[in-house]
Amino acid sequence: MKLEQTLNDARMTVVLTGRLDAATAPVLGELVDRQMEGITELVLDFDGLDYVSSAGLRVILIAQQKMRATHGSMVVKNVSQAIAGIFEMTGFDSLLTYERKLRQLSVAGLEMIAKGANGECYKVDDETVVKLYYDYIDEASAAKEKNLAKKAFVAGVPTAISYDVVACGNRRGVLYEMLKADTLSKYIEKNVHRLDAVVEMYVSFCKQIHAIAVDPNTFPDAVTLACGYVDTCDVFNDGQRAAIKERLLRAERQNTLIHWDLHPGNIMMQGDSPCLIDMGDMAIGTPYFDLGQIKQVLHYYAGMGLCQKIIGLDDAIALRVWSRFVASYFGNPAPDELSAIEENINFYRAIKNVFLYLSGSGGEAMRSRRKDFIFQMLPKEITELK
Ligand SMILES: Nc1ncnc2c1ncn2[C@@H]1O[C@H](COP(=O)(O)OP(=O)(O)OP(=O)(O)O)[C@@H](O)[C@H]1O
Ligand SMILES: [Mg+2]
Known part of the structure; x- marks a missing residue:
């Protein structure tokens, strides 16, 4: 030795x-x-x-x-x-x-099957893919995603088996079971002639995830995370910060799962069965955290003509999906009920945007835009606080 x-x-x-x-x-x-x-x-x-x-x-x-x-x-x-x-x-x-x-892996000669915001996905062999994070993404992200994917899998979330964290030079990645499947985005486009039924399936899959109760010590708590984001975000004054946190803490705490990026680009369809991927932000909390981000993608990004680029779903179809989504999720609520639901969705959408603002997602141009729509999404009684 x-x-x-x-x-x-x-x-x-x-x-x-x-x-x-x-x-x-x-x-x-x-x-x-x-x-x-x-x-x-x-x-x-x-x-x-x-x-x-x-x-x-x-x-x-x-x-x-x-x-x-x-x-x-x-x-x-x-x-x-x-x-x-x-x-x-x-x-x-x-x-x-x-x-x-860490097992060392070279992607030289491997087929790249997708490129996302955080990294690239390569086919390793017929059964395995590697999701390789970009080198500027925090080294701990791969292990965090792997860990959450594993816990979600045993909690009963339909998701790919996560095998291992690997290193590729100074990049980190996660080896996953390869799902022989299209994204829900592609599935929606192919089945646009029966859009209502497809949205209903999407909604019931979201509700299936939101009904999974777990030991609260095993997943991060979204409210705690959200309060942390609000605390470190420089766009708010102290009064606004206190009011947002008070509202987050006031809502009933839940020990059921959220994915926090539950758009149709993160759901893969094996035949007609949905399967969830991209598990790095899994947490426990109210489904409104998910609904806020779904609206951000299907309504806001689609309105800007960005949905196709970000999640591979035609922008006009994305808007149609969103217009049916809420009514279907909440079982056709009455108009006054619906406006309370929409208000709550916008609040949680603002919270997700605080996170995206802090992480710099979408680059500098998006960052200054985000600041504006955080304020558009929050209720006046919060934004007007001094
Ligand atoms: N287990 C898997 N089997 C087959 N394809 C996969 C698998 N995991 C990911 N992919 C492919 O890679 C793409 C990107 O994966 P993922 O969403 O996890 O990465 P991301 O970089 O976080 O993406 P984004 O931030 O853009 O949503 C998916 O849309 C899918 O096409
Ligand atoms: Mg993704």
């Missing part, structure tokens, strides 16, 4: 190569015994490590106990599949903080 250590103030990184077993564990043991004085952060880099035996695990455990006793932190990085398996088998996975080594 080879052991290389580097010191950066109170952070020590130890890179291990080869086998950590009865013959070599004492080398690491000696370092842990004698050289940890003043170290608050210990990083064990297992990139080149092939094997760990029980003697190796014991030294890792001692290192962990030592760091904990001095209120320091320890993380094991680049853990191979095989060693992660040993951690899981022995129960060390619950004792240690560790990060798996």
Whole structure:
């Protein structure tokens, strides 16, 4: 085994190569015994490590106990599949903080099947695609999406199996089961002669997602996230900020799922069965969070002639879908009921736009526009606050 250590103030990184077993564990043991004085952060880099035996695990455990006793932190990085398996088998996975080594994937020669706002989707083989985020997107996004997709799948959301997070140079991606399917956008265009029935199917799929109750600790809470966005958004004064948060917190809390980008470009049709993709913003909360974003896409973007470009659905058809959507979702409400529903949808649409404003989605030109329509969508009693 080879052991290389580097010191950066109170952070020590130890890179291990080869086998950590009865013959070599004492080398690491000696370092842990004698050289940890003043170290608050210990990083064990297992990139080149092939094997760990029980003697190796014991030294890792001692290192962990030592760091904990001095209120320091320890993380094991680049853990191979095989060693992660040993951690899981022995129960060390619950004792240690560790990060798996990402599988490296090259997309050279792979067919690109789609290009979205956050990345590109390539066909890896007949059963698998990789959604590869652009390199400027936060590195943690892939793991976040993978994690939410996995939890949604076991909660009963019809979605693709998410296999793994992979690295492609400095980009990160998620390997997914390949859905042999068209988007709902394409399906709507092909079935425009029976648009009412298709919208009804779309609505009942949305309601199916919105009826899935989950343990509130397993998904982010949309209200908490939304309050955070409002807090950091510079377009509001303190009075407006307080009123928006008060309204968000006043609404009944729900432990049912939302997708937060539930437009027909994120639903794939396997035959006549819908399946959800693009799971990075899944959360729990009122369905109005979803309805606001659906309106943003099918009504607002379509009105600007952008729906075709953004979700692959003809703009005029998108407007027709939206005009039927709300009545169908709420079972043909009476006019006064409908205007209260519309008002609420606009409020939650403003919230999504605060998020999009903060994330810079759509570029600089869109950013200044968003500020205007955040104020158009919010009720006057909020926008007029000083
Ligand atoms: N599991 C899958 N099987 C087949 N195709 C897929 C799969 N996942 C994604 N795609 C294709 O890739 C496209 C983009 O995927 P996705 O919506 O997840 O990415 P995105 O970059 O977040 O897109 P956007 O932000 O534009 O909505 C989809 O519209 C679909 O055509
Ligand atoms: Mg998408």
